Amino acid sequence: MINRELFGWVIENLVKNALDAIDHDAGKISIKISQVKSKVEIEVTDNGKxxxxxxRKDVFRPGYSTKKRGWGLGLSLSKRIIEEYHSGKxxxxxxIPxxxxxFRIIIDSPHSVS
Ligand SMILES: Nc1ncnc2c1ncn2[C@@H]1O[C@H](COP(=O)(O)OP(=O)(O)OP(=O)(O)O)[C@@H](O)[C@H]1O
Ligand SMILES: [Mg+2]
Structure with missing residues (x-):
């Protein structure tokens, strides 16, 4: 039900951003997937800055970046892939600074659990 390649690219971008946000040695990134009724939720969590x-709204704007070599495109493209291509959020x-x-992604699940 999803475009594997595009979806994989979104997850890769979220994980890359999480890595970039971590500025200490005890870095941790976790990915949680759960089914909530007819939806699937995917969370990518980091303990970064x-x-x-x-x-919070700016991060999805094309061209918004706080990085030296950032294009500010990862999240804006991710948003298009999730919202326009997969009708998700x-x-x-x-x-918390x-x-x-x-970051949370919510998409419709092909399997409904009540
Ligand atoms: N996990 C995160 N923790 C803290 N800040 C984040 C996180 N993810 C994104 N950001 C902020 O949002 C900005 C935009 O992210 P986005 O992925 O769109 O661009 P980028 O990573 O700067 O560059 P690009 O992805 O195009 O290489 C980042 O520059 C950063 O300031
Ligand atoms: Mg990025």
């Missing part, structure tokens, strides 16, 4: 509340579900960030 976090995103300011004011910047992607958003920052939680982020200095503690970490969770």
């Amino acid at each position: 976090g995103i300011d509340l004011k910047r 992607i958003f920052v579900s939680n982020s 200095g503690e970490g960030t969770t």
Whole structure:
């Protein structure tokens, strides 16, 4: 039900961003997948530097980057892939400056569990 290649690229980008956000030795990245009723939720969590509340919308804007060599394209393309191609949602579900960030993807599941 998903485009493997595009979906894989989205996950790769989220993990790359998580890696870039971690600026200490005890870095941790986790990926959680769960089924909630007729939806599948995928969360990518890091314990990196976090995103300011004011910047949470900006991160999906094409060209927005805080990195020296960043294009600011990873998240804007990810959003298009998830929302336009898979009719899903992607958003920052939680982020605390200095503690970490969770991105969540929600897509329809082909199998419904009640
Ligand atoms: N997990 C994260 N933790 C903290 N900040 C993040 C995280 N993911 C994204 N960001 C912020 O959002 C910005 C935009 O991310 P995006 O992936 O679109 O671009 P980029 O990583 O800067 O460059 P590109 O992906 O095009 O190489 C980043 O520059 C960073 O400031
Ligand atoms: Mg990126």
